[in-house]
Amino acid sequence: MTSGPDYPAETPEDGPARGPSGPSPDADPNAPHQPLPYRVRARLRGAGRWLRVHARHALVVGVVTAVAGALATVGADQLPKLFEEPPPGCPGAGCDGKSPKDSGCAYDAxxxxxxxxxxxxxxxxxxxxxxxxxxxxVNGEPGxxxxxxxxxGAARSASIDYRHDKxxxxxxxxxTFxxxxxxxxxxxxxxxVTWVKYCFEATEHVPWE
Incomplete structure (x- = not known):
């Protein structure tokens, strides 16, 4: 069809779609949808329950597999260490045999x-x-x-390397001790300076300074 003064050109936006793909002019857009048959709905509900149960099972299996894989990367000789108590710290029993200066115990002594x-x-x-x-x-000689x-309990000793203290x-x-x-x-x-070995005994009750 040609356009002209008496025949305006047609465009797709000029009116409703034509042909078999367009909606029927008699269809009611507000009409309710027909429900699915009972058997179809029952099967869908059963499929949903199956998926939920097996999804949880798959999650548990995945977690157990991941843990087993992590443990497999640890050497057999390292496994007992995972269950050992950590070594004592300092302050505490972990101070035994350590330097009082390096451990910080000297500051409040x-x-x-x-x-x-x-x-x-x-x-x-x-x-x-x-x-x-x-x-x-604090006032000795080397040696x-x-x-x-x-x-x-324990015994400790130290000898002067140089200067006068150790x-x-x-x-x-x-x-109590x-x-x-x-x-x-x-x-x-x-x-x-000449002197001979000498000793003292002390308890927690001596006059500390």
């Missing part, structure tokens, strides 16, 4: 220094928060030694 018969000035140091004691010598032994590593103690603290001189011709 109290000191007992015997005032008589102590020519090289040995100290007993005690950290209540760390539950540990250690010995220190001189400080030792301590906790009654019913401290031992820590020995753990309980709320008894410690034997000793100074042991180095024997040799290069000594400038």
């Amino acid at each position: 109290a000191t007992w220094e015997p005032k008589e018969g102590n020519p090289v000035r040995i100290h007993l140091r005690y950290s209540k928060s760390c539950g540990a004691v250690w010995g220190r010598i 001189d030694m400080v030792t301590l032994r906790v009654s019913g 401290y031992t590593t820590m020995a753990t103690v309980g709320p 008894r410690v034997r603290l000793c100074a042991v001189p180095m024997t040799g011709p290069r000594r400038t």
Whole structure:
């Protein structure tokens, strides 16, 4: 068809779609849909229940498989370590044998220094928060030694490498304790001051400073 003054051109937007794909002019767009037959609806509900049950089962199997795979990557010799108790920390039993300075126990420690018969000035140091004691010598010579032994517990010792002082590593103690603290001189011709070994005993009740 040609366009002209008496015959306007037609476009797809000029009116409703034509042909078999368009809606019937007599169809009611607000008419309710027909329900599915009962048998079809029953089968759909059964299929939904089956999917829910088996989906949960598949999830559990997937989790168990993932855990088993993770454990398989751990060597057999490492498996017992997964169930071991962690080592004790410091403050606590983990302070035993450690440096009081490196562990931080020296910062709040109290000191007992015997005032008589102590020519090289040995100290007993005690950290209540760390539950540990250690010995220190502050006026000795290289080779001189400080030792301590906790009654019913550990023994520690340290000798001066250079200068005049040295401290031992820590020995753990309980709320009550008894410690034997000793100074042991180095024997040799290069000594400038002569003295003999001496010891003190101390408990938690000594006058700490």
